[in-house]
Amino acid sequence: MMFLRNIGIFNRSLLQRSVRFNSNSTFKINWPEYFRLKKINNRLNVGSGAVTGTMGVLMTLGGLANVEIDPEKPILGLDPMITFVGLLLIGGLLGYLVGPTFGNTIFKLSYKKHLPQYNAMDKIFLQKVKVNRVNPSSQSFSNPVPDYYGERIYSLKDYKQWLRDCNAFRRKSQEFL
Structure with a gap:
């Protein structure tokens, strides 16, 4: 614990902050709870990225299934199969990049009561990372x-x-x- 006090992660003034809501209760978030929420947020972002990436591939595949091709004529100067695989990869990548938007929304809706303190702790944590x-x-x-x-x-x-x-x-x- 002495090591953690010396590096400033257990600064009492920063940890004693609490956010007051309309009710009489106060919620306090500590560092282990912050890291648990950070891990949940990351997993939600990666999971939603995987789901939306799969949906992007399936939607691209559905669109390409309706295209009539002549196997002997190139598309954009490339073999039709290479073009289709490239389009599938682009659709999956775009879907994966959209995923964290949904993951963050799910996280914010699921952990509404902890969100103000989580954001405050995140700001403190990022300052500590920046310094060190x-x-x-x-x-x-x-x-x-x-x-x-x-x-x-x-x-x-x-x-x-x-x-x-x-x-x-x-x-x-x-x-x-």
Whole structure:
């Protein structure tokens, strides 16, 4: 716990904030709860991306099923099968990119009561990542940058490991300059 106090993740003034709603109850969110909600949000985004990507492929396939082709004539200068596979991939990719919009909407509707504090904690967490992340200008194949945006941090254990990795990166970049 001393280590976490020194790095400032357990700053009392930031953790004591509570959001008041119309009722008499207050909801307090702590770091483990924040990381749990962050993981749920990520899983919803990836899952909805997979669903909408599949829907994009199926819709593209439905549209291409109605097209009459001559197997001997090229489409856009390419073999018709290559063109169709490319269009299926583009449809799936566009569907996958639309997915997180639905995932965020589901998350916001499901966790309405925690959303103000989640957003406040997210802002604090991103500030801490910004302060502690490394300078990527000295990266190499043997010394890659550890998770520059902190996207794979889903627990306090992951955060501490990320800090250790950042310190190791700094040490290696200083030694090998």
